Structure formats: C-alpha cells, structure tokens
Amino acid sequence: MLMHRLLERSAQRIPDHIAFRWVDRNRTLTYAQAVEAMEAMAGALADLGVKPGDRVLIFAHNGLDYFVAMLGIWRLGAISALVNVKYADDLTYYVGDHRPSVIIYTHDMAAPVKAAAASVGGVAHLICMDGPQEGALSLPELMAAKLSAPTDLDRAEAIAHLSYTSGTTGKPKGACLAHEPTVTACRCIGERLRIRQDDRSFGPTALSSSYQLVANLLPQLAAGATINVMGRWTQASGWDALAAVQATIFVGNPVVLTELLDESEVRGRLPSPLRFGLSGGGPVPPSLKRAFRDELRLPLVESFGQSEIGGFFGLGYPELEADDGKLLRVGPPLPDKEVAILTSAGAVAGLGKVGEISMRGAPGVNFMAGYWGKPEKTAEASRGGWLRSGDLGSMDADGFITMRGRRSELVTVAGVDWFPRDVEEALALEPGVSLAALVGVKTQGGTRPIAFVTAKAAAALDPDALKQAIAPRLTYNLVPLEIRVVAALPMTPTGKIAKATLAETAAEVA
Numbered sequence: 001m002l003m004h005r006l007l008e009r010s011a012q013r014i015p016d017h018i019a020f021r022w023v024d025r026n027r028t029l030t031y032a033q034a035v036e037a038m039e040a041m042a043g044a045l046a047d048l049g050v051k052p053g054d055r056v057l058i059f060a061h062n063g064l065d066y067f068v069a070m071l072g073i074w075r076l077g078a079i080s081a082l083v084n085v086k087y088a089d090d091l092t093y094y095v096g097d098h099r100p101s102v103i104i105y106t107h108d109m110a111a112p113v114k115a116a117a118a119s120v121g122g123v124a125h126l127i128c129m130d131g132p133q134e135g136a137l138s139l140p141e142l143m144a145a146k147l148s149a150p151t152d153l154d155r156a157e158a159i160a161h162l163s164y165t166s167g168t169t170g171k172p173k174g175a176c177l178a179h180e181p182t183v184t185a186c187r188c189i190g191e192r193l194r195i196r197q198d199d200r201s202f203g204p205t206a207l208s209s210s211y212q213l214v215a216n217l218l219p220q221l222a223a224g225a226t227i228n229v230m231g232r233w234t235q236a237s238g239w240d241a242l243a244a245v246q247a248t249i250f251v252g253n254p255v256v257l258t259e260l261l262d263e264s265e266v267r268g269r270l271p272s273p274l275r276f277g278l279s280g281g282g283p284v285p286p287s288l289k290r291a292f293r294d295e296l297r298l299p300l301v302e303s304f305g306q307s308e309i310g311g312f313f314g315l316g317y318p319e320l321e322a323d324d325g326k327l328l329r330v331g332p333p334l335p336d337k338e339v340a341i342l343t344s345a346g347a348v349a350g351l352g353k354v355g356e357i358s359m360r361g362a363p364g365v366n367f368m369a370g371y372w373g374k375p376e377k378t379a380e381a382s383r384g385g386w387l388r389s390g391d392l393g394s395m396d397a398d399g400f401i402t403m404r405g406r407r408s409e410l411v412t413v414a415g416v417d418w419f420p421r422d423v424e425e426a427l428a429l430e431p432g433v434s435l436a437a438l439v440g441v442k443t444q445g446g447t448r449p450i451a452f453v454t455a456k457a458a459a460a461l462d463p464d465a466l467k468q469a470i471a472p473r474l475t476y477n478l479v480p481l482e483i484r485v486v487a488a489l490p491m492t493p494t495g496k497i498a499k500a501t502l503a504e505t506a507a508e509v510a
Helices: 003-013 031-047 064-076 085-098 107-120 139-144 179-193 210-215 218-223 235-245 254-267 286-296 375-381 420-428 463-473 499-509
Strands: 018-022 027-030 055-059 079-082 102-105 125-128 159-164 174-178 200-203 226-229 249-252 276-279 300-306 311-315 338-342 355-360 387-395 401-406 411-413 416-418 433-443 446-455 482-485
Touching (some): 003 018, 003 064, 055 064, 159 210, 174 210, 210 218, 210 300, 226 235, 254 276, 286 300, 286 420, 311 355, 311 401, 420 446
Parallel strands (some): 102 125, 200 249, 249 276, 276 300
Antiparallel strands (some): 387 401, 433 446
C-alpha cells in the first residue's frame, strides 16, 4: 500500500475526526480536510513540473504544513526529502547529495536555502510556507488555487521518503524508504502498541527524523488516531500542551521523557490520561523505566530502530514490567522482518551472546531501499542479505533484544572491552544523577575511560563518591575511570548525546 492511502482510508471511515493538530497554534485538520489539503499540495507541485521520482526537500520547523507537504509529495509519486533545520550550516551538502527540484521551507530559513540552491543549482522552485518572499513562491497562494492532482500512481515499490542518518560514522547518508514495506512495518508497530482511533498521539521531536514517521505518523494514520505535533518543546510548556490535548501516547526520546517525568513529579500528577510513553533515538536507562513504572505508574516502551529500515529492530509492549532484571531489554522483533544477532563471522550467535544486531526481510522482499546515490554503502550495509546495524546486543529465550551499544563506541581499556552503557546505567542509578555518557580518550599509555554526568536540580555530585558507589555493580577495573560533573551534555539535532563532541572535549583537556 502507498503511504498516503492510510490517510485516505481513514478519511473514508471517519472524515470529521481530527487527524492533525499543531499544538503551538492550536490549528487542526480533520481527516477529510487533510485529504483535501494533500490533493491541493500535489496539484500545486505537479503544476510546477514536479514528476514522479523527483525529490522535494522540506526544510522547516514542525507544523501542519510539514505533514501536508509530505502527503502531497507522496500523492504525486515524488520523494519527500527531509533535513533538520539545525543543519542549516551544512545545507549545501544535503542539497548537493539528493538534488531536489523544489525546496519547501519556513521563512526564517530563507538565507541558507537560497545559498544552497544557488551553490548546487538545479533547484527549479523555492516555496515559502509563510507567504511570498523574494525569489520564492507562496505556499498559501499555491494551496488556495486548489489545482487538480494527476492520477494517483499505484507503485508501492517506489521510494517515497528520504531522511538522513545522523552521520556518526562519516558523512550523513540519505536513507530511502519505499511505500511498501514501510506501511506494513508501521501497521505492525500500531498493532504492537495497540493504537486505536480514540488515541491522541503527541510527538515534540523534529519531523525530519524517520522516528517520527514510524512512531507518530503512519501507525496513527492506519488506526485513525489524532496526531499532535509541537514545534518548540520545553519541560513546562510541553507538559501544559500534553494536558491541553489530553494526549494518550507520548512519543519522544530519553531527554524529553526525562523532562516529562521531572515535571510530573513537580506538579504531582501526569498531565493527561497517558497510556504509555514511547522512546526512540537512543538507549533508555532502566532507571528511567523504573521511575515511570513506580512513580507515574506508566509503561515506558523502548524502541530500537534506524533510518534505513522504516520500522524497528525491536519494540516493547505498552505494559508495566514488574521484574527489575528485565528493564534493560528493548523488546522482541516485529513480525514483518527477521532479526538475528550475528557474530563477526556472520553466524547466528547463541542465546545471551553479544553480537551485531542484524535484520533481513522475507524471501523476495527488499525492505531496505538503500542510500541515495551510494550503492557501495548500500551493499556494505546489507552484505550477505542482512542489514548490519552497527549496534551490539543479545537476544534472550523470550526473543527480547537487549542493546549494549554501538560497536564504534566500545572503549578498550588495558585489553578489556568496556560497554559504555554498563557504566552509564550504573551511574544513572545513583541519586542525583540525571544523564551519563562514557567515552574513551587515547593517551600515550592506551585508552582512558572518562564518564560525563549531569546532576538533577539541587543535587551535588562527588566524582570520587560516584566511582566508589558504582564499583560493586561492574566487572571492570575502575581504577583508570575518571568521572567529570558537567552542567549539560552536548546533543545532536535528533536528541542523542553527542559522544563524538564529548570525546573531542575530553581529548583537548587531556
């Protein structure tokens, strides 16, 4: 099935049900109105010469127009290419990589958009979401024309969506997703999470992330649920917004989920009738899951995925986990794909053994459309028919995946491999610790492990005391470990701790 058909089918059943809400401005679209807007967007782009297979770049803040632009691009058979606005300084690279014919942007991004378009060339039109600008068309005027869209193409195997990897191991790559099997994957996600029509899903993170696509958009459209998006999240304003829309599902990353927990503790209650929180974009500390369970009585469901797969390697259930020993686990794979833990030799690892988390589709199903313009990178990632995640983990007898961390982030100290997550989880259990991250710094004597921690409000942390406290929980020799208390940890635009930046900082100090 085509991605936008999920919207159309729900509109046939529940035309007056709210499909989208932009909470910053309290603007909404019903399912019927969303279909009408999608058709107008597709008609406008077709009139500008956009053809099936063309790339249309969306470089904008979260909002209703973002959803409508994606849907209209898919409806036309073109490819929605998404780049986070926090990458404005590097926009020329992204434009040069996928060469869009049209760029749709918000008014404050005019300077980098025009500079990138002029530098690369080949961009036929610029469209400003907020009205006319010099050198750009006005999206409101184009939409008001309500031009007819061409015949809907039925090419489920076509690429629909292109979003970029975080670039932790080189230049960011454009990960391409086809309509099918992404739709099937997202239907499986919706069933695992038991998303229903009366759910109100809330996602404050950037729509440019493929996580939003598979966690806060397609599964909800399939169920006919309401999708809330927020452009400018803060701990207090986000809590208020959740209360205003009476959200039942919160889709975020560990950082905003921690802020939800902290604000709920301050106010003494949850903001709305939440059924569960869903986390992606990085490992969830068991201490956070435990706090959600014990203090909020709310399941915190962990997902583990990548831009390349249009879904998840593993996904938990929206249920409270009573066993503390199982809180480190992510969840089992979904039924649309096969997931295995592979050894360095490519064999399936035994239960409980650590290896590379890998995935493949059913026979004859190519679930990974590849990286845009990089066939050699695609072949490298999918050698032997498996997509190698680059993440290390294990699988237990229940079929649940436990993620240990990125292979590239292993810290080898005196010949012993340290999994950073082990140290980070131990630190997160200590009172007063908010976030923790371990990196390795090369020295003349080898590699020195350095853990950075941030403190909760009003907490005072002693590095030596922390080191002594976590020693009984770890098998590593902690003598060379250095712990540094910092005011904040650097973050990537997708909400992950920027460990590369931390490592650079630590090396400079060393």
